Amino acid sequence: MPDSLPPDSVGLVTPRTLHFSEPLPLACGQSLPEYDLVIETYGELNAEASNAVLICHALSGHHHAAGFHDMSDRKPGWWDSCIGPGKPIDTNHFYVVSLNNLGGCHGSTGPTSTNPATGKCYGPDFPVITVKDWVSSQAALADRLGIQCWAAVVGGSLGGMQALQWSLTFPDRLRHAVVIASTPRLTAQNIAFNEVARQAITSDPEFYEGRYQEHNATPRHGLTLARMVGHITYLSDASMGEKFGRDMREQAYKFGYDAEFQVESYLRYQGERFSESFDANTYLLMTKALDYFDPAYDADNNLAAALSQAQCEFLVLSFSTDWRFTPARSEELVKAMIAARRKVSYAEIDAPWGHDAFLIPTPRYIDAFSAYMKRVAREVGA
Amino acid sequence: MPDSLPPDSVGLVTPRTLHFSEPLPLACGQSLPEYDLVIETYGELNAEASNAVLICHALSGHHHAAGFHDMSDRKPGWWDSCIGPGKPIDTNHFYVVSLNNLGGCHGSTGPTSTNPATGKCYGPDFPVITVKDWVSSQAALADRLGIQCWAAVVGGSLGGMQALQWSLTFPDRLRHAVVIASTPRLTAQNIAFNEVARQAITSDPEFYEGRYQEHNATPRHGLTLARMVGHITYLSDASMGEKFGRDMREQAYKFGYDAEFQVESYLRYQGERFSESFDANTYLLMTKALDYFDPAYDADNNLAAALSQAQCEFLVLSFSTDWRFTPARSEELVKAMIAARRKVSYAEIDAPWGHDAFLIPTPRYIDAFSAYMKRVAREVGA
Numbered sequence: 001m002p003d004s005l006p007p008d009s010v011g012l013v014t015p016r017t018l019h020f021s022e023p024l025p026l027a028c029g030q031s032l033p034e035y036d037l038v039i040e041t042y043g044e045l046n047a048e049a050s051n052a053v054l055i056c057h058a059l060s061g062h063h064h065a066a067g068f069h070d071m072s073d074r075k076p077g078w079w080d081s082c083i084g085p086g087k088p089i090d091t092n093h094f095y096v097v098s099l100n101n102l103g104g105c106h107g108s109t110g111p112t113s114t115n116p117a118t119g120k121c122y123g124p125d126f127p128v129i130t131v132k133d134w135v136s137s138q139a140a141l142a143d144r145l146g147i148q149c150w151a152a153v154v155g156g157s158l159g160g161m162q163a164l165q166w167s168l169t170f171p172d173r174l175r176h177a178v179v180i181a182s183t184p185r186l187t188a189q190n191i192a193f194n195e196v197a198r199q200a201i202t203s204d205p206e207f208y209e210g211r212y213q214e215h216n217a218t219p220r221h222g223l224t225l226a227r228m229v230g231h232i233t234y235l236s237d238a239s240m241g242e243k244f245g246r247d248m249r250e251q252a253y254k255f256g257y258d259a260e261f262q263v264e265s266y267l268r269y270q271g272e273r274f275s276e277s278f279d280a281n282t283y284l285l286m287t288k289a290l291d292y293f294d295p296a297y298d299a300d301n302n303l304a305a306a307l308s309q310a311q312c313e314f315l316v317l318s319f320s321t322d323w324r325f326t327p328a329r330s331e332e333l334v335k336a337m338i339a340a341r342r343k344v345s346y347a348e349i350d351a352p353w354g355h356d357a358f359l360i361p362t363p364r365y366i367d368a369f370s371a372y373m374k375r376v377a378r379e380v381g382a
Numbered sequence: 383m384p385d386s387l388p389p390d391s392v393g394l395v396t397p398r399t400l401h402f403s404e405p406l407p408l409a410c411g412q413s414l415p416e417y418d419l420v421i422e423t424y425g426e427l428n429a430e431a432s433n434a435v436l437i438c439h440a441l442s443g444h445h446h447a448a449g450f451h452d453m454s455d456r457k458p459g460w461w462d463s464c465i466g467p468g469k470p471i472d473t474n475h476f477y478v479v480s481l482n483n484l485g486g487c488h489g490s491t492g493p494t495s496t497n498p499a500t501g502k503c504y505g506p507d508f509p510v511i512t513v514k515d516w517v518s519s520q521a522a523l524a525d526r527l528g529i530q531c532w533a534a535v536v537g538g539s540l541g542g543m544q545a546l547q548w549s550l551t552f553p554d555r556l557r558h559a560v561v562i563a564s565t566p567r568l569t570a571q572n573i574a575f576n577e578v579a580r581q582a583i584t585s586d587p588e589f590y591e592g593r594y595q596e597h598n599a600t601p602r603h604g605l606t607l608a609r610m611v612g613h614i615t616y617l618s619d620a621s622m623g624e625k626f627g628r629d630m631r632e633q634a635y636k637f638g639y640d641a642e643f644q645v646e647s648y649l650r651y652q653g654e655r656f657s658e659s660f661d662a663n664t665y666l667l668m669t670k671a672l673d674y675f676d677p678a679y680d681a682d683n684n685l686a687a688a689l690s691q692a693q694c695e696f697l698v699l700s701f702s703t704d705w706r707f708t709p710a711r712s713e714e715l716v717k718a719m720i721a722a723r724r725k726v727s728y729a730e731i732d733a734p735w736g737h738d739a740f741l742i743p744t745p746r747y748i749d750a751f752s753a754y755m756k757r758v759a760r761e762v763g764a
Contacts, residue, residue: 028637128637188622188645192614195646196607198639199653203603205587221585228578229611232571237705240570246676253674255410255510257580257666260673263570264577271581284639291642292635294628323619323705 008084009076010042010067010091017107020140024102027130027292033116037141038063038107039099042083043091045145051382052147053089054138054174055079055098056155056162059230059286060278062106065098066091079156081361088369093382094151102137103129103285111281112213122281124210129285131158131293135165139173151380152176152373156358157325158286161293164333167310168295176376178315178369181322181358183329184303184336185294190324193233194287197226201280210281219280224271226283231270236321236354296336303332304339314344315372317365319357345372390466391458392424392449392473399489402522406484409512409674415498419523420445420489421481424465425473427527433764434529435471436520436556437461437480438537438544441612441668442660444488447480448473461538463743470751475764476533484519485511485667493663494595504663506592511667513540513675517547521555533762534558534755538740539707540668543675546715549692550677558758560697560751563704563740565711566685566718567676572706575615576669579608583662592663601662606653608665613652618703618736678718685714686721696726697754699747701739727754 005011017038025031040063045052055065057078066083068076083089083096100108103126111126118125142150153163153174160182167177186194201207204222208215232240244263259265299306314337318330327348337344349365351357357365376382387393399420407413422445427434437447439460448465450458465471465478482490485508493508500507524532535548535556542564549559568576583589586604590597614622626645641647681688696719700712709730719726731747733739739747758764 124639128639130637185628187619188626188628188643189614189617189619191628191643192610192622192645192649195641195649196610196614199603199610199650200582200607202639203607221581225578225582225585225607228574228581232574232578235571237569237571237708240574244570246567246570246573255512255670255674257506257510257584257670259577261570261573263574267574267577268581288637288639292637326619 004071005068008086009080010084012071013040013042013067013069015040015063015107018141018144020137020144022140024133024137024140026127026133028128030127032102032109032127035102035109035137036107036113037099037102037137039097039141040064040066040077041098042066042096043094045095045147046382048381049147050149050151050380051094051377052145052150053094053096054142054150054153055083055089055096056134056138056153056159057098057101058155058157058159059290060274061159062104063098063100064106066096079359081359082366082369088366088373089154090373090377093377097141097145097147099138099141101129101134103282103289105279105282110279111210111285112279121213123213124281126281126285128288130289131161131165132169134162134289135169138162138166139170142173148173150174151382152178152376154178154180155182156180157182157355158290161290164295165293167312167314168306171309171311174312175379176313176315177310178317178372179333180317181319181325181355183325184296184333186291191291193229194291196229197287198284200225200229201284207280212280218275220272220275223275223278223280223283224268227274228267228271231267233324234355236323236352238321239353242352303336307336307340307342310340310342314342316344316346317358317368318348319353319355320348320350321352322355322357324355386453387450390468391462392466394453395422395424395449395451397422397445397489400523400526402519402526404522406515406519406522408509408515410510412509414484414491414509417484417491417519418489418495419481419484419519421479421523422446422448422459423480424448424478425476427477427529428764430763431529432531432533432762433476433759434527434532435476435478436524436532436535437465437471437478438516438520438535438541439480439483440537440539440541441672442656443541444486445480445482446488448478461741463741464748464751470748470755471536472755472759475759479523479527481520481523483511483516485664485671487661487664492661493592493667494661503595505595506663508663508667510670512671513543513547514551516544516671517551520544520548521552524555530555532556533764534560534758536560536562537564538562539564539737540672543672546677547675549694549696550688553691553693556694557761558695558697560754561715562699563701563707563737565707566678566715568673573673575611576673578611579669580666582607582611583666589662594662600657602654602657605657605660605662605665606650609656610649610653613649615706616737618705618734620703621735624734685718689718689722689724692722692724696724698726698728699740699750700730701735701737702730702732703734704737704739706737
């Protein structure tokens with residue numbers, strides 16, 4: 001490994017694309033005739049194929065969870081803080097599989113892919129994908145990789161919903177589900193913020209009812225706004241205050257409508273950068289997957305009854321200042337698990353970073369996560 | 383009074399427009415050569431002119447705070463819950479003055495008014511107005527009405543900022559300042575939400591750099607989005623949950639991008655209705671006035687030092703679930719008042735309605751507010 005990569009990094013990694021030609025039936029009633037999934041793997045699968053860990057990503061995530069693609073990369077994968085030798089998801093013990101979900105815009109089949117039925121890109125015709133559908137496609141991926149049972153399925157936020165859904169759809173195909181900074185279902189406020197993001201995108205005249213690619217256009221302003229709103233909900237009031245406070249860009253008030261405070265230009269910049277690389281239809285799709293997720297829905301709104309199907313053990317982690325998916329939502333989930341007599345470990349981590357805390361390696365978080373995953377490793381003989 | 387108006391209503395009221403031909407110097411360095419203020423009054427000014435109460439409005443408010451304009455009105459003024467005979471601001475005792483602030487879009491001079499220098503509407507050329515400027519214009523209004531000293535200046539949210547500013551700019555012209563659901567300055571998160579609203583408006587192609595009137599256009603989508611974001615921050619997660627939960631518009635999921643949940647269509651409807659009646663440049667101006675308000679700024683960020691100029695007594699009220707201007711922000715203000723040896727009464731009201739609680743007549747709120755105002759009435763012999 002080149003000298004300049006950190007010693008606890010998985011190092012240089014190369015994504016690969018797997019093609020699936022078996023149709024995938026979807027919750028919406030349609031089915032995908034064929035599809036690609038882009039994946040990365042870190043560590044080695046053992047002879048018994050018992051040490052595999054699946055990483056599920058959140059709204060804007062992708063397959064590149066750890067390591068570097070190129071020596072010139074300025075940043076590693078999005079969850080490099082938790083995946084690597086000696087890290088909570090320890091690649092000395094685990095074979096880690098990370099994918100870009102269906103409907104994504106980082107190489108897996110999604111709205112920007114070519115629709116085989118028309119020869120044109122799917123755009124808005126790409127079907128709405130749910131968390132259940134992702135889990136089905138991830139099961140096809142497990143089959144392809146020769147993994148009958150995951151040592152653990154792990155995810156934060158929307159990723160945590162996928163880990164939870166795995167325990168319900170394929171109860172005998174995972175030993176542990178790790179559900180971090182997540183929720184058993186969105187609140188009205190969560191849905192409301194998603195709806196603002198969707199309206200921002202769809203009311204942009206460059207959206208063209210989702211056919212912006214055919215018009216050589218991008219709903220850049222709408223996507224920027226959607227990301228700005230999202231970004232605010234990922235941070236806590238306190239962490240924004242700590243980072244920006246009322247710091248100004250210049251010394252004196254300008255009494256105009258340009259960005260006056262640092263927090264304004266930061267948000268604009270983040271939003272604009274995001275809008276240059278992310279697909280608007282994918283953003284819509286991801287927010288809908290969040291809205292629809294509701295495992296209790298099929299069990300007469302009884303979450304404990306829904307969870308009684310699960311066989312795996314659970315680790316649930318929440319963060320004190322997360323106001324997107326508050327600790328109260330995790331506790332609701334944990335209570336239902338206990339009522340369903342499932343084995344569950346729970347910790348609320350005191351961290352100032354809001355929802356984004358699940359990406360930040362604070363010591364108590366890393367300790368709790370590592371201790372649990374060490375036990376998983378021992379169990380599977382990894 | 384007609385039979386069908388409630389007995390505790392101020393009844394039918396008629397706004398009037400006052401013209402001010404003395405120029406008003408503004409914080410931004412410009413000055414307004416002349417201006418109109420639209421006002422309503424309720425109750426009677428006593429012979430000593432000692433019983434006058436000024437009502438200051440918040441972001442989307444106006445002069446019509448109480449009573450009805452017409453027997454066919456479906457709703458009374460925006461603060462009818464607190465103004466009227468027997469209500470906290472009791473019109474049996476007080477002469478109540480309510481105005482539309484400068485820069486507004488309900489009749490007072492603002493971006494939609496004609497610029498006397500050009501003969502065209504001001505639009506984006508209307509100067510940025512600050513809370514200090516509003517207080518200056520309100521002092522001119524007091525002069526015109528023959529009110530040397532207000533019994534109280536009262537406001538919620540951005541209105542509370544004006545009450546606070548009165549105590550600093552004209553310490554001997556008010557006896558009491560009532561600061562409800564407000565804050566001594568915005569946090570980074572508050573500014574960030576305002577910036578999202580501004581970007582939504584200014585990135586709407588119908589905005590035309592603020593000259594939409596000249597183009598016979600309205601940045602309707604941008605204003606709708608701005609209001610939707612604002613609306614979410616006015617409610618609590620709990621009250622949205624109580625009101626909407628995950629209630630759907632139809633029985634089964636549609637797996638599309640139309641509004642699926644009640645909360646989505648409610649927000650869209652509220653946003654669209656707002657966008658039909660509110661001026662976009664005014665919205666920008668109001669959010670900037672919020673951002674700029676920071677009385678500690680001129681006193682080396684020492685709020686107590688700033689408050690030492692004040693001579694009035696204060697009532698500060700906050701609401702437990704207000705996450706826009708949390709009780710902690712009110713407590714920060716109260717602590718600084720105590721450090722400055724000012725007289726202050728404070729109550730945090732337990733109410734589930736978020737920031738909007740200041741408009742809702744919950745018993746504990748009404749009791750605390752009424753008790754304080756009764757004392758004010760006794761003091762001024764009203």
